[in-house]
Amino acid sequence: MSWWLNAAIYQIYPRSFADGNGDGIGDLAGVRSRLPYLAELGVDALWFNPWYPSSGADGGYDVIDYRDIDPVYGTLAEAEKLIAEARTLGLRTIVDIVPNHVSHLHPWFVNGERELFWFRDRPNNWVSEFGGSPWTQLPDGSWYLHLFTPEQPDLNWSHPLVRAEHEDILRFWFDRGAAGVRIDSAVLPVKDPALPDFSEGERHPFVDRDELHDIYRSWRRIADSYEEPRALIGELWLPDPARFARYLRSDELHTAFNFDFLACPWDASRLRTSIETTLAAHAPVDAPATWVLSNHDVTRVVTRYGRADTSFSFSSKRAGTSSDLTLGTRRARAAALLAMALPGAVYVYQGEELGLPEYEVPLDAIRDPMHARSGGVDPGRDGCRVPLPWSGGTAPYGFGGTPTWLPQPADWSALTVEAQDGDPGSMLTLYRSALRLRRGLAGSLRWLDAGEGVLAFARDGGFACVVNLSPAAVPLPEGAVLLASSPLVDGLLPTDAAAWIRPRPPVTVC
Ligand code: TEU
Numbered sequence: 001m002s003w004w005l006n007a008a009i010y011q012i013y014p015r016s017f018a019d020g021n022g023d024g025i026g027d028l029a030g031v032r033s034r035l036p037y038l039a040e041l042g043v044d045a046l047w048f049n050p051w052y053p054s055s056g057a058d059g060g061y062d063v064i065d066y067r068d069i070d071p072v073y074g075t076l077a078e079a080e081k082l083i084a085e086a087r088t089l090g091l092r093t094i095v096d097i098v099p100n101h102v103s104h105l106h107p108w109f110v111n112g113e114r115e116l117f118w119f120r121d122r123p124n125n126w127v128s129e130f131g132g133s134p135w136t137q138l139p140d141g142s143w144y145l146h147l148f149t150p151e152q153p154d155l156n157w158s159h160p161l162v163r164a165e166h167e168d169i170l171r172f173w174f175d176r177g178a179a180g181v182r183i184d185s186a187v188l189p190v191k192d193p194a195l196p197d198f199s200e201g202e203r204h205p206f207v208d209r210d211e212l213h214d215i216y217r218s219w220r221r222i223a224d225s226y227e228e229p230r231a232l233i234g235e236l237w238l239p240d241p242a243r244f245a246r247y248l249r250s251d252e253l254h255t256a257f258n259f260d261f262l263a264c265p266w267d268a269s270r271l272r273t274s275i276e277t278t279l280a281a282h283a284p285v286d287a288p289a290t291w292v293l294s295n296h297d298v299t300r301v302v303t304r305y306g307r308a309d310t311s312f313s314f315s316s317k318r319a320g321t322s323s324d325l326t327l328g329t330r331r332a333r334a335a336a337l338l339a340m341a342l343p344g345a346v347y348v349y350q351g352e353e354l355g356l357p358e359y360e361v362p363l364d365a366i367r368d369p370m371h372a373r374s375g376g377v378d379p380g381r382d383g384c385r386v387p388l389p390w391s392g393g394t395a396p397y398g399f400g401g402t403p404t405w406l407p408q409p410a411d412w413s414a415l416t417v418e419a420q421d422g423d424p425g426s427m428l429t430l431y432r433s434a435l436r437l438r439r440g441l442a443g444s445l446r447w448l449d450a451g452e453g454v455l456a457f458a459r460d461g462g463f464a465c466v467v468n469l470s471p472a473a474v475p476l477p478e479g480a481v482l483l484a485s486s487p488l489v490d491g492l493l494p495t496d497a498a499a500w501i502r503p504r505p506p507v508t509v510c
């Protein structure tokens with residue numbers, strides 16, 4: 001069976017994972033020293049956010065050279081070593097490719113190869129993904145397109161060189177042992193070459209263009225040419241499940257992130273609808289469903305679930321919106337058991353397994369360009385990108401040198417790996433146990449009748465998951481409790497908790 005179908009994939013944000021050389025910035029030496037931690041956690045693969053030389057304008061998503069490693073992280077030889085070492089521990093490596101744009105310091109842009117980008121005499125009415133106009137004027141009066149920051153000029157995918165170059169980059173990393181690639185902003189790279197003004201109701205000039213499919217088919221041929229076929233994982237921000245599913249084909253992408261849980265409020269019927277819609281979208285397309293509770297772009301899950309409005313929205317990160325972290329943590333534990341019990345693959349963003357909350361990074365320390373681009377209104381995404389706490393009672397919590405590239409909060413001593421290791425009630429212990437147990441899960445999902453506000457489903461081989469979102473404690477089907485996100489009270493599953501059980505006798509499926 002293909003490994004990615006049921007994989008647990010751990011996302012590493014290299015800048016903030018572990019610092020091996022003491023300069024306050026995460027690096028490959030840091031990751032290598034923590035590989036045993038990742039193997040013990042029980043994940044199957046590591047996805048690295050971009051680790052290539054970069055202008056540093058957007059957390060590495062402004063790549064200068066795909067065939068090297070940013071010197072701040074290490075060397076190419078070290079990356080190859082890391083990939084091999086991880087593999088011996090059973091961990092596959094996924095690299096990140098950003099086809100929509102490159103850095104303004106990429107040789108193509110520096111050398112003025114304008115036909116590889118989008119240059120025009122005047123801007124159109126498009127809006128940048130980070131707000132404002134996506135056009136910047138050069139001293140000679142011409143304008144170039146960048147859907148993100150000015151340091152990220154958009155590539156012209158109508159040009160054969162752009163296609164050939166990316167195919168070569170894929171081979172470069174697949175040849176070095178990468179088991180797959182995460183395709184950044186995968187619905188954006190192709191533009192209508194006329195660059196017409198955007199107008200409501202008309203075909204979108206740069207989102208989800210039909211021409212993308214041919215590009216991903218050529219990538220699939222490359223991925224399939226390896227003895228162990230490499231996996232193509234799309235970052236497809238497409239709310240319409242039918243449009244989303246068009247990319248998941250046996251000759252196109254293997255799988256894509258399902259971001260539905262990020263937008264879904266903590267509500268049983270909404271979650272059930274989200275799960276059903278996701279499974280229905282994947283059923284005909286021979287692709288595993290995926291489940292995502294957090295990543296480097298969104299509010300940390302314990303903070304999100306501790307708010308009155310539990311759904312995440314890009315339009316406002318709502319810094320300062322109060323969050324009850326005790327409640328948020330309870331729910332995040334239950335949500336983790338839910339996500340890990342569902343059929344398909346699950347993503348774990350570094351620090352999620354520690355229950356880290358969003359940190360309100362002091363304004364003068366924020367590095368995310370989203371903050372400046374929004375005129376300082378949006379706090380940006382740094383609050384979920386803070387260096388991980390490994391040990392000790394004060395910053396940098398065993399991360400490495402100081403000062404760390406983003407400051408860490410003063411009150412994280414109870415959240416370190418060291419503090420949580422071996423504690424039966426910790427988030428880390430819950431993740432370790434769940435990741436181990438989920439390896440035994442098989443089969444599709446069958447809903448069980450569990451009453452108002454309760455999600456319950458069975459999978460093959462005598463396994464059921466019950467999540468209680470109702471205001472009262474509820475009884476569990478008879479059987480052995482394998483794992484619970486909060487202690488049972490008088491044998492009942494409390495509010496905002498989940499349990500995995502081995503039902504006895506086998507549950508009746510409704
Ligand atoms: O993000 C793509 C993307 O469009 C969103 O996740 C983005 O953060 C949001 O739309 C902002 O409104 C990817 C990366 O995950 C993100 O970190 C990069 O900044 C972005 O691409 C540009 O490469």
Ligand code: CA
Pocket residue numbers: 019020021022023024025026027072400
């Ligand atoms: Ca370092």
